[in-house]
Amino acid sequence: MRIAILPGDGVGPEIVAQAVRVLEVLREEGLTLTWQTEPMGGAGYDAAGDPLPPATLALAQASDAILMGAVGGPKYDALPRDKRPEQGLLRIRKALSLFANLRPALLYPELAAASSLKPEAVSGLDILIVRELTGDIYFGQPRGRRRNAQGDEEGFDTMHYSVPEVQRIARVGFEAARKRGRRLCSVDKANVLDTSILWREAVTALAKEYPDVELSHMYVDNAAMQLVRNPKQFDVIVTGNMFGDILSDEASMLAGSIGMLPSASLDAAGKGLYEPIHGSAPDIAGQDKANPLATILSAAMMFRYSLARADIADRIERAVRGVLAQGQRTGDIAGPRDKVVGTRAMGDAVVAALRQR
Ligand code: IPM
Ligand code: MG
Numbered sequence: 001m002r003i004a005i006l007p008g009d010g011v012g013p014e015i016v017a018q019a020v021r022v023l024e025v026l027r028e029e030g031l032t033l034t035w036q037t038e039p040m041g042g043a044g045y046d047a048a049g050d051p052l053p054p055a056t057l058a059l060a061q062a063s064d065a066i067l068m069g070a071v072g073g074p075k076y077d078a079l080p081r082d083k084r085p086e087q088g089l090l091r092i093r094k095a096l097s098l099f100a101n102l103r104p105a106l107l108y109p110e111l112a113a114a115s116s117l118k119p120e121a122v123s124g125l126d127i128l129i130v131r132e133l134t135g136d137i138y139f140g141q142p143r144g145r146r147r148n149a150q151g152d153e154e155g156f157d158t159m160h161y162s163v164p165e166v167q168r169i170a171r172v173g174f175e176a177a178r179k180r181g182r183r184l185c186s187v188d189k190a191n192v193l194d195t196s197i198l199w200r201e202a203v204t205a206l207a208k209e210y211p212d213v214e215l216s217h218m219y220v221d222n223a224a225m226q227l228v229r230n231p232k233q234f235d236v237i238v239t240g241n242m243f244g245d246i247l248s249d250e251a252s253m254l255a256g257s258i259g260m261l262p263s264a265s266l267d268a269a270g271k272g273l274y275e276p277i278h279g280s281a282p283d284i285a286g287q288d289k290a291n292p293l294a295t296i297l298s299a300a301m302m303f304r305y306s307l308a309r310a311d312i313a314d315r316i317e318r319a320v321r322g323v324l325a326q327g328q329r330t331g332d333i334a335g336p337r338d339k340v341v342g343t344r345a346m347g348d349a350v351v352a353a354l355r356q357r
Contacts, residue, residue: 001307003035004063006056009042009076009085010280011290011343012069018292018347019067019299022316025354031312036063040092041071041085041280051088057095065306066092066273067299070280085280093133098265098273099165100172101131101244102301105231105251105261110324114256114333117228122254127234128176129251131244132169133265135161136195138241159195161240166202168268173238174210181235183214187223187243199240220247227251252277257332259291262298264305272306274298288342291330293320296350319353326353 005020007013020035027033038056039047047053051071060066071085081087092098107115107125115122140158148154170186177184186203188196200217207215218226220243226233227247231254239247252258258278266272276294284290297320304313328349329338341349 001031001033001065002063003033003302004056004059004066005035005037006040006060006066006068007037007043008040008069008071008280009073010070010282010285012041012043012071012280014286014288014343015276015290015292015295016067016069018343018350019295021347021351022296022299022354025351026312035067040068041088042073042076044088045076045079045083045085049083051083051085052091052095056088057092060092060096060273065271065302066096067295067302068273068275069295070276070278072280073282073285075282090138092273093265094139096271096273097134097267099132099134099268100169100264100266101133102172102176102264102266102305103129103131103244103248103251103261103277104263105129105248105255107255108260108321108324110321111256111260111333113335116253117231122231125231125254126180127231127251127254128180128236129244129248130169130173130176130236130238131248132161132165132238132240133244134241135165136241159193159242161195161199163198163202166199167206170203170206170238172266173236174206174213174215177213177236178210182212183216183235184210185216185218185223185234185237187218187220187237187239187247189220189243190217191219195240203238223247224250227254248277257291258294259330259332260294260297262294262301264298264301266305270306272302274302274306288344289331290343291332292343292347293330293350296320296347315357316350316354319350322353322356323349 007016105127112119137159143157190196190200252261261277300313300316303309
């Protein structure tokens with residue numbers, strides 16, 4: 001198993017370091033695991049003038065799976081768009097055809113008090129957001145800036161989806177629902193957008209192949225509201241790139257903290273890039289404050305989806321649940337009376353729990 005490690009920027013290096021300690025434990029036990037690290041995002045720009053340096057992309061292409069931290073930071077905000085850290089992430093997703101982004105929002109019972117909603121609204125919460133990741137307004141052409149007929153400067157982007165693009169992500173949604181609660185909610189804006197009307201038609205047509213899954217449709221504005229009103233009504237949500245970006249950040253707060261949520265971005269063959277859904281948090285970078293659990297849980301997803309070792313994924317997830325049960329809390333998930341531990345100490349606790357089996 002060859003893994004590409006891309007720590008990125010901000011808190012990325014320190015949280016990825018804790019996930020690498022988990023890999024080290026597994027390797028010591030005899031798992032045939034190798035990894036190599038390359039810079040990406042702002043770190044890629046600093047090292048090679050490119051947020052996705054050729055050597056980084058080559059390593060990602062040659063690996064079985066990719067474990068990433070986060071990219072971005074104020075230092076890079078003034079760069080032209082093609083040099084910005086976020087472009088490195090968008091390019092690697094596109095170059096590797098990582099079209100299926102799985103973002104589970106799972107509330108650990110120990111963290112019910114950390115959620116922004118009342119414990120009864122979120123206890124037992126277990127939602128999977130399936131976000132399309134290589135299309136939509138993120139990649140649509142034409143885009144840019146121009147002068148309009150009045151001589152005013154304007155910016156423009158293009159939203160589009162083809163039927164095959166909708167079908168392949170909807171299929172991921174239906175298959176995931178089949179393995180869970182058998183309910184799929186497709187989120188769109190079909191009351192306004194032509195792209196969404198086509199999306200809804202394509203998803204509806206595919207539903208014939210999945211009679212065992214109950215399909216519903218919801219407008220994105222309503223979905224944003226329902227997520228905070230009654231989130232437990234959802235099992236699997238499937239949606240486009242932009243709506244999924246927004247709804248997954250919203251859903252993360254239901255689970256207590258964005259610092260808890262892992263993600264997988266998969267191609268058609270199951271190769272994937274794994275990253276916490278939170279960003280690079282430059283305000284706390286280098287201070288041993290960031291929560292490494294989302295990254296460690298991303299490594300668990302990597303074993304489940306790309307490395308065919310669901311047993312190891314289960315074991316890592318059990319270790320994380322164990323440290324939460326012990327009361328270990330980084331600042332983002334701590335209650336007023338909890339003792340706060342740092343990034344490294346949280347890593348220590350996970351490593352110790354993992355060693356105990
Ligand atoms: C995410 C992030 C990215 C996105 C940014 C950093 C480009 O917000 O992974 O959700 O918009 O997809
Ligand atoms: Mg986002």
